[in-house]
Amino acid sequence: MQLVAEDMNGVNAVILDRMQSKVGLIPELAGHLIAGGGKRMRPMLTLACAALLDYPGTRHHKLAAAVEFIHTATLLHDDVVDGSGLRRGKRTANIIWGNPASVLVGDFLFSRAFELMVEDGSLKVLKILSHAxxxxxxxxxxQLTAQRQIETDEEQYLRIIGAKTAALFAAACHIAPVVAEAGEKAELALEAYGRNLGIAFQLVDDVIDYASDEQTMGKGVGDDFRDGKMTLPVILAYARGSEDDRAFWRSAISGAAVTDEDLARAIGLVKATSALNDTIERARHYARRAIDALATFPNGKAKAALTEAAQFAVTRGY
Amino acid sequence: MQLVAEDMNGVNAVILDRMQSKVGLIPELAGHLIAGGGKRMRPMLTLACAALLDYPGTRHHKLAAAVEFIHTATLLHDDVVDGSGLRRGKRTANIIWGNPASVLVGDFLFSRAFELMVEDGSLKVLKILSHAxxxxxxxxxxQLTAQRQIETDEEQYLRIIGAKTAALFAAACHIAPVVAEAGEKAELALEAYGRNLGIAFQLVDDVIDYASDEQTMGKGVGDDFRDGKMTLPVILAYARGSEDDRAFWRSAISGAAVTDEDLARAIGLVKATSALNDTIERARHYARRAIDALATFPNGKAKAALTEAAQFAVTRGY
Structure with missing residues (x-):
């Protein structure tokens, strides 16, 4: 955060300026999520990668804002899709303003993201972010089709989180060397850094849903469980479970066992089968790959910050 | 349709090819709407405008497909927002596959639209369509904030339909002279043609909701009424109504009077106050402006077809 504090002021200025609209509900709803304690992780990655490459300009401010808009749009739509009531410790926009407003303001932010990219004018950046x-x-x-499907396996799970989470982390990092004109080797390395970091981040997110409490994380613990989401802790616990435990998981994931007692049993099982610890171990693996992708860049503050970010992704609160 | 039949085959090929995904639910759900009797009006406008300019290439096939993807994405999201159950005489995707799938497949088509534009590579086209x-x-x-607000006036209504409907008609026409490099005068004229046509089209759509039956139009008659939408027929009937009638409208638009008898009374009032006829008269005005915007183009098949399209916009079934 220190490394990119000044650039982040520039990004925040773009975000605040471009989420405005003469239709008052748009900045009101978008502001609730954007101003409300978001960590700005993805734009921060764009800025840190640009710092790693000693990029002297400010073009990336607009693009980092576009990345944050895409992320915010997906959060708004995710909360509608999941019917979530709590995010970052606050009531979700869909609860306050309803699903229709959340869907449409998400669409607005998504369109605005593309307008920002078009203003920048790099077709390569547009290609990376439209594909992402x-x-x-x-x-x-x-993920929706895998929901409540107990037979979902680790390969499919990794494909899902590679797409729904890691693709934007990868793109956020990838656009920095494009803007800095740092060459294909830097592009490949930073894309790989972002992708692996994103996978590590999502793995830990999925652990947190079985390991934290609402107060600590500002997210309803047990949401994934009640939604029948097949995350890696469940996949591993189900694979390793006794016949009894497997019957419990089938029933729980199908939606037939989702009381607080069922959640307590599920948490007991993901711990007892070492499913949580091993999911974190998988996350460590991807964090290490992320860090190793930085090997060819010169040591310095930016590299240290990116390394720390990858370490933090697996050590944050669970 | 005859004029652009061959080009439309090219557009359809792009649409079918690019709505594919290894995630089977995407082509299944998108295909339901895209293959299901859509009129392809907006891509047809792109093609007809290109024909008007004697554009000899095929770049516009991809862009017309992108326009149709944007339109399809908005339809999917609209049906979620309105909770609609019927479109083009078929059950809506949100009814068959649920709101979550409709929201997410809409997002996919929207992203895919931008990928198609990026492949074409014109920043000017990207600017026009991301802004639209x-x-x-x-x-x-x-529109959402005006819903159930009886005091919505004609000016606000025109602003809403100018944005939600006419902006994409305008953009679909505008990109043809950009691709054909026909110059700014042609761009302005065709943008104006599309914008005015779009307004006429939406005005008549809003009449149809009070004037047709489900069998004829494949859309639930009375949907706007039950949703408390402030369309021009209601705005005019409310402005012209007796104290009794105005009290009825206030109650109906607030959602307190939406039985079949209420709908019958509403239909009686929009007819008795000439609100339907005058809405169609307004539509004729915009259709005439659309046709007049074509004045400087040479006569021929394409101009005749575009003129016919504007006439049809106000004469189709009500």
């Missing part, structure tokens, strides 16, 4: 957006939507749809 | 997309979303949000 399509991949994200594909991942979300695949 | 943001304006559409703004119009949809404003």
């Amino acid at each position: 957006s399509a991949v994200i939507a594909e991942g979300e749809v695949e | 997309s943001a304006v559409i979303a703004e119009g949809e949000v404003e």
